[in-house]
Amino acid sequence: GDSVTQMEGPVTLSEEAFLTINCTYTATGYPSLFWYVQYPGEGLQLLLKATKADDKGSNKGFEATYRKETTSFHLEKGSVQVSDSAVYFCALSSNTGNQFYFGTGTSLTVIP
Amino acid sequence: DAGITQSPRHKVTETGTPVTLRCHQTENHRYMYWYRQDPGHGLRLIHYSYGVKDTDKGEVSDGYSVSRSKTEDFLLTLESATSSQTSVYFCAISLGGGLSSGANVLTFGAGSRLTVL
Numbered sequence: 001g002d003s004v005t006q007m008e009g010p011v012t013l014s015e016e017a018f019l020t021i022n023c024t025y026t027a028t029g030y031p032s033l034f035w036y037v038q039y040p041g042e043g044l045q046l047l048l049k050a051t052k053a054d055d056k057g058s059n060k061g062f063e064a065t066y067r068k069e070t071t072s073f074h075l076e077k078g079s080v081q082v083s084d085s086a087v088y089f090c091a092l093s094s095n096t097g098n099q100f101y102f103g104t105g106t107s108l109t110v111i112p
Numbered sequence: 113d114a115g116i117t118q119s120p121r122h123k124v125t126e127t128g129t130p131v132t133l134r135c136h137q138t139e140n141h142r143y144m145y146w147y148r149q150d151p152g153h154g155l156r157l158i159h160y161s162y163g164v165k166d167t168d169k170g171e172v173s174d175g176y177s178v179s180r181s182k183t184e185d186f187l188l189t190l191e192s193a194t195s196s197q198t199s200v201y202f203c204a205i206s207l208g209g210g211l212s213s214g215a216n217v218l219t220f221g222a223g224s225r226l227t228v229l
Contacts, residue, residue: 046219
């Protein structure tokens with residue numbers, strides 16, 4: 001069945017460091033891919049999405065490219081800030097668009 | 113979280129008691145979901161609904177039931193709570209309609225923290 005595997009955490013970075021969080025997926029057909037972010041004590045919020053191969057999703061300085069050949073959707077940011085400290089979830093929606101599958105989450109802490 | 117309200121936000125109960133969590137939306141979205149979030153497991157789907165009185169099981173549905181009598185409300189019931197059901201529960205909604213309508217996006221509520229003693 002469909003599934004998402006993402007990089008184990010926790011990840012600790014200094015402010016202005018480069019961030020990569022790896023995400024790979026298994027799916028039939030052509031899923032849509034997402035990154036969600038969860039700040040402490042809150043629900044998940046959509047960070048970015050991509051709906052087809054080679055699409056790049058971007059938001060708030062974060063980017064991820066839908067790579068069908070490597071079944072990956074890695075999250076990157078060139079210069080992290082303390083305010084980026086959160087848990088990041090990679091997710092996909094199934095071929096029908098109505099079933100969603102999540103990775104286990106990666107906790108990021110950015111220190112000044 | 114715009115358009116989604118979960119209640120209660122926090123609840124402590126004892127083993128064997130029934131518990132109902134409520135999710136209310138004002139977005140008129142067709143699909144509603146209940147997830148639980150646990151360390152090391154991420155989010156796991158409990159049940160979902162694709163319309164009034166139309167529901168289906170997710171990957172961790174044992175011990176849970178749901179009901180949807182109105183578009184805006186989706187109830188999650190633990191008939192007899194157990195300590196293994198201590199978790200944070202999230203409701204989510206999406207428009208539905210398949211990929212032809214563009215990527216469906218899940219919008220989440222703020223969560224309900226349940227502790228079963």
